[in-house]
Amino acid sequence: MGRQRTARISNRRIGHIAARHPRWLVFCLSHMPEVLANPEHVGFRPASDPRRVEFVRSVGSDRRLLLVSVKFLDAEDEAWVSSAHPLKERYLTRRLRAGTMQPVSRGP
Numbered sequence: 001m002g003r004q005r006t007a008r009i010s011n012r013r014i015g016h017i018a019a020r021h022p023r024w025l026v027f028c029l030s031h032m033p034e035v036l037a038n039p040e041h042v043g044f045r046p047a048s049d050p051r052r053v054e055f056v057r058s059v060g061s062d063r064r065l066l067l068v069s070v071k072f073l074d075a076e077d078e079a080w081v082s083s084a085h086p087l088k089e090r091y092l093t094r095r096l097r098a099g100t101m102q103p104v105s106r107g108p
Contacts, residue, residue, distance in 0.1 A: 007036055007070050009081040021085045028066065028084040031059040035068045035084075041092065043101030056087060056101065065092060 009032070018025045039055040055068045065087040072079050095101035 003077070005072070005077065005079040007032075007079040007081055013081055013083070016082075017084055020083075024086055027060065027064070027086070028068075031057075031066050032068050032081065032084055034059050035066050036070070039104050041096075041101050041103055043095055045100050052082060054101070056092060065089065 017028055021028065035055050035057040039057050041056040043054045043056070044052065049071065051073065052069055052071050055070065056065055058064065059066050067085055067087045068081060069083045070079050071082050092101065
C-alpha cells in the first residue's frame with residue numbers, strides 16, 4: 001500500500017531527458033501523465049536507489065512503450081520524475097523474466 005502523490009518534474013530533469021533522448025522529449029512529456037495514472041507494469045531494481053520506482057505503459061498512436069522513473073521522497077511526502085524514455089519490448093521482457101518489473105494487476 002502506498003500514498004497517492006503528485007509527481008513533479010524539474011527543469012533540470014527535463015534537460016536530462018532532452019540531452020539523453022532529444023527526439024523523444026515531446027513524446028515523453030506528452031505521455032507521462034498517462035503512464036503514471038495507469039501503468040501496465042511497475043518495477044524497481046533492488047541494487048539501485050530503493051526510492052526509485054519505474055512505471056511502464058504502451059502509449060501514443062503506435063502504442064510505444066514508455067518508461068517513467070519516479071523517486072519517492074517519503075520524508076518530504078514528495079515524488080519527482082527522474083527520467084523517461086521509450087522502452088524496447090525485449091528490454092521489458094528481460095526485466096519481467098528477472099523479476100525487476102511486474103505487470104500491474106487490476107481488481108475484478
